[in-house]
Amino acid sequence: MAEELKIDPSLDRASAYRLLLPQVAALIENEPSWIANLANTAAAIKSTFDFLWVGFYQVMGDSLVLGPFQGPIACTRIRKGEGVCGQAWAERKTLCVPDVDQFPGHIACSSESRSEIVVPLLYQDRVIAVLDIDSTQLSDFSEIDQAYLEQLVMKLCQQYVD
Numbered sequence: 001m002a003e004e005l006k007i008d009p010s011l012d013r014a015s016a017y018r019l020l021l022p023q024v025a026a027l028i029e030n031e032p033s034w035i036a037n038l039a040n041t042a043a044a045i046k047s048t049f050d051f052l053w054v055g056f057y058q059v060m061g062d063s064l065v066l067g068p069f070q071g072p073i074a075c076t077r078i079r080k081g082e083g084v085c086g087q088a089w090a091e092r093k094t095l096c097v098p099d100v101d102q103f104p105g106h107i108a109c110s111s112e113s114r115s116e117i118v119v120p121l122l123y124q125d126r127v128i129a130v131l132d133i134d135s136t137q138l139s140d141f142s143e144i145d146q147a148y149l150e151q152l153v154m155k156l157c158q159q160y161v162d
């Protein structure tokens with residue numbers, strides 16, 4: 001495919017996700033490199049929605065380690081249970097945080113972040129990574145983001161090779 005996304009910026013979020021998902025699927029389907037696929041997925045989400053920060057942390061031992069991302073520099077290691085990312089890992093479920101200042105233990109990589117969603121990536125029933133997205137807007141994420149992002153990471157995980 002042409003290395004260019006085709007998504008009208010005036011679309012509502014659900015419509016944009018509906019166009020984004022098949023384009024990301026096409027982008028990653030013949031690429032065996034896990035890192036390349038994480039990198040392009042982060043770039044595709046960032047350029048579609050212009051969120052503050054979009055990226056992945058990979059599980060390495062007892063920590064999450066910074067992986068491919070788009071946005072300002074970020075903390076490199078997060079322990080299990082720490083912050084929104086570490087808690088999503090520990091609980092093995094998506095966490096949607098409408099106001100990061102109200103989340104106990106939130107790790108502020110950027111003072112501009114106001115809301116956040118973290119989606120775990122599962123392979124053979126274990127968390128291998130998390131997708132983390134930060135927004136400068138309060139309450140920017142809803143069940144719509146959760147539903148589409150969970151579909152998106154499921155697609156990525158189908159490409160994962162241990």
Ligand code: SME
Pocket residue numbers: 053074075078082083084085086105106107108109110113116132134
């Ligand atoms: N806010 C996250 C840390 C990662 S940065 O947002 C990129 C957390 O509380 O886990």
